[in-house]
Amino acid sequence: xxxxxxxxxxxxxxxxxxxxxxxxxxxxxxxxxxxxxxxxxxxxxxxxxxxxxxxxxxxxxxxxxxxxxxxxxxxxxxxxxxxxxxxxxxxxxxxxxxxxxxxxxxxxxxxxxxxxxxxxxxxxxxxxxxxxxxxxxxxxxxxxxxxxxxxxxxxxxxxxxxxxxxxxxxxxxxxxxxxxxxxxxxxxxxxxxxxxxxxxxxxxxxxxxxxxxxxxxxxxxxxxxxxxxxxxxxxxxxxxxxxxxxxxxxxxxxxxxxxxxxxxxxxxxxxxxxxxxxxxxxxxxxxxxxxxxxxxxxxxxxxxxxxxxxxxxxxxxxxxxxxxxxxxxxxxxxxxxxxxxxxxxxxxxxxxxxxxxxxxxxxxxxxxxx
Amino acid sequence: xxxxxxxxxxxxxxxxxxxxxxxxxxxxxxxxxxxxxxxxxxxxxxxxxxxxxxxxxxxxxxxxxxxxxxxxxxxxxxxxxxxxxxxxxxxxxxxxxxxxxxxxxxxxxxxxxxxxxxxxxxxxxxxxxxxxxxxxxxxxxxxxxxxxxxxxxxxxxxxxxxxxxxxxxxxxxxxxxxxxxxxxxxxxxxxxxxxxxxxxxxxxxxxxxxxxxxxxxxxxxxxxxxxxxxxxxxxxxxxxxxx
Ligand SMILES: Nc1ncnc2c1ncn2[C@@H]1O[C@H](COP(=O)(O)OP(=O)(O)OP(=O)(O)O)[C@@H](O)[C@H]1O
Ligand SMILES: [Mg+2]
Numbered sequence: 001x002x003x004x005x006x007x008x009x010x011x012x013x014x015x016x017x018x019x020x021x022x023x024x025x026x027x028x029x030x031x032x033x034x035x036x037x038x039x040x041x042x043x044x045x046x047x048x049x050x051x052x053x054x055x056x057x058x059x060x061x062x063x064x065x066x067x068x069x070x071x072x073x074x075x076x077x078x079x080x081x082x083x084x085x086x087x088x089x090x091x092x093x094x095x096x097x098x099x100x101x102x103x104x105x106x107x108x109x110x111x112x113x114x115x116x117x118x119x120x121x122x123x124x125x126x127x128x129x130x131x132x133x134x135x136x137x138x139x140x141x142x143x144x145x146x147x148x149x150x151x152x153x154x155x156x157x158x159x160x161x162x163x164x165x166x167x168x169x170x171x172x173x174x175x176x177x178x179x180x181x182x183x184x185x186x187x188x189x190x191x192x193x194x195x196x197x198x199x200x201x202x203x204x205x206x207x208x209x210x211x212x213x214x215x216x217x218x219x220x221x222x223x224x225x226x227x228x229x230x231x232x233x234x235x236x237x238x239x240x241x242x243x244x245x246x247x248x249x250x251x252x253x254x255x256x257x258x259x260x261x262x263x264x265x266x267x268x269x270x271x272x273x274x275x276x277x278x279x280x281x282x283x284x285x286x287x288x289x290x291x292x293x294x295x296x297x298x299x300x301x302x303x304x305x306x307x308x309x310x311x312x313x314x315x316x317x318x319x320x321x322x323x324x325x326x327x328x329x330x331x332x333x334x335x336x337x338x339x340x341x342x343x344x345x346x347x348x349x350x351x352x353x354x355x356x357x358x359x360x361x362x363x364x365x366x367x368x369x370x
Numbered sequence: 371x372x373x374x375x376x377x378x379x380x381x382x383x384x385x386x387x388x389x390x391x392x393x394x395x396x397x398x399x400x401x402x403x404x405x406x407x408x409x410x411x412x413x414x415x416x417x418x419x420x421x422x423x424x425x426x427x428x429x430x431x432x433x434x435x436x437x438x439x440x441x442x443x444x445x446x447x448x449x450x451x452x453x454x455x456x457x458x459x460x461x462x463x464x465x466x467x468x469x470x471x472x473x474x475x476x477x478x479x480x481x482x483x484x485x486x487x488x489x490x491x492x493x494x495x496x497x498x499x500x501x502x503x504x505x506x507x508x509x510x511x512x513x514x515x516x517x518x519x520x521x522x523x524x525x526x527x528x529x530x531x532x533x534x535x536x537x538x539x540x541x542x543x544x545x546x547x548x549x550x551x552x553x554x555x556x557x558x559x560x561x562x563x564x565x566x567x568x569x570x571x572x573x574x575x576x577x578x579x580x581x582x583x584x585x586x587x588x589x590x591x592x593x594x595x596x597x598x599x600x601x602x603x604x605x606x607x608x609x610x611x612x613x
Binding site for chain 1: 421442468
């Protein structure tokens with residue numbers, strides 16, 4: 001595929017650093033493929049892994065006629081004004097990732113969306129993991145350091161085929177004036193696994209999203225993990241939803257939220273529609289400076305054979321925990337940071353080491369600011 | 371090493387220690403006994419500098435420095451360390467990570483120290499989360515082994531510890547307090563709270579004190595105090611002060 005390296009190199013050092021924070025690996029050492037879109041221009045796509053393709057959406061629609069069957073199937077066009085906006089675009093942008101039957105890659109594919117000049121960036125992404133395939137995606141979204149206002153509208157449809165596994169790790173690194181409206185939905189077939197990880201630790205004006213996984217096939221598994229920090233002026237309305245739509249499906253929704261003055265609404269919804277299903281929501285919030293953490297976990301069972309639970313806790317760091325660590329020689333800031341680091345430490349099973357490291361790095365980076 | 375003068379302490383609007391005087395010299399180990407709720411742990415927490423315990427009068431001198439208002443971590447740096455009766459459990463914080471964060475020791479050295487107290491499998495566990503009573507004590511001793519304080523306060527090191535691990539605890543505490551060093555060269559001091567006195571089978575103590583209702587009512591040979599308490603109860607110690 002064509003590679004417009006010049007365009008990448010023209011980015012300022014500062015912008016490169018911001019991209020690196022979201023997990024974009026410009027050197028491609030730990031990536032098997034990548035897609036890079038600045039504003040509305042696709043500047044780079046490539047993929048080295050066998051049986052896995054990463055294509056701009058226009059190219060994908062031309063190359064395979066069946067790709068259109070996946071278009072707007074999971075996410076309805078008329079879901080809200082944002083999806084309508086994306087749907088009515090004449091020149092749709094975004095990425096299509098296709099993992100053909102049985103194709104597997106431990107090394108992540110990266111998709112990077114960078115908002116530099118334009119007012120509104122819109123994308124329509126489709127991930128198709130066919131039977132028995134396994135892919136790990138890391139999508140980084142960031143905006144230029146100079147960019148003061150703007151919006152990002154992203155529609156993502158994920159299709160996890162029979163016995164396939166998709167891990168999607170998203171790290172956001174916007175600026176205080178940016179509003180972000182991702183709309184995503186995954187449909188998981190029999191025996192499929194969908195893991196979604198979300199990290200947002202940098203200032204942003206507004207994020208509103210409620211990604212949903214419909215576990216449509218027997219024994220399908222879904223897990224959402226979110227680690228978010230609400231800085232002053234940020235308004236994060238985040239949620240995740242799992243629909244247990246087939247026998248033996250299970251889902252877990254885990255959130256760690258910290259506010260240093262911003263507002264975080266942490267929603268969660270597990271809907272048990274079928275027999276022999278299990279779901280759990282866990283939300284823990286830490287209020288470091290006066291801000292708002294509003295946890296709204298919802299569990300909804302429709303029959304006796306579904307087992308659903310939730311636990312939510314919001315509070316501050318216990319003083320005696322800080323003092324305990326101080327008695328071992330850490331000063332107050334170090335002790336506080338150590339406890340926060342532990343609080344955010346949600347080990348995500350099934351995640352390749354490079355991705356876990358990426359998440360850890362994002363946390364370490366933010367930790368120095370507490 | 372430690373010189374406490376006329377110390378009164380309040381917790382949550384209630385005075386729990388009243389006019390405590392206590393001197394512990396370099397190389398000495400003292401034992402503190404007393405009924406439940408008499409204020410023993412409160413005294414240790416106050417020496418360590420915990421915020422809940424506010425000093426209303428008196429002073430604490432450590433190695434000649436007045437530490438009464440000093441922040442906790444500075445006291446730790448000066449050489450004060452503590453084994454807690456009930457340390458907090460901290461989710462997400464790995465024991466191993468804390469040990470490397472609080473010392474210059476590398477992973478291997480920490481691993482070796484952990485092995486010495488049979489805690490090598492606990493380095494990757496969240497600190498005190500789901501630890502059994504005995505495991506908590508071993509974790510505390512391990513932290514002290516990493517810290518190597520000059521003045522060591524032990525709040526009931528034997529409670530919840532089985533017989534086999536008691537020997538291990540005793541051996542480690544004796545080592546921390548340099549009981550294997552000749553008395554002339556011994557610098558480290560200790561203050562041990564005990565109800566049972568089991569620890570005295572492993573660690574010789576120089577002096578004993580009995581705390582009752584927030585006051586130290588009796589000083590003497592630790593073994594003799596233990597014997598009196600076992601035979602006649604703490605009420606006998608009340609007479610002691612009047613003698
Ligand atoms: N943080 C606190 N808040 C309220 N009361 C406290 C606090 N700490 C100690 N106290 C009270 O102070 C008194 C002394 O408690 P302390 O823990 O020092 O007793 P102790 O001698 O160590 O007892 P034990 O042998 O049971 O450990 C008790 O009445 C206790 O309830
Ligand atoms: Mg006590």
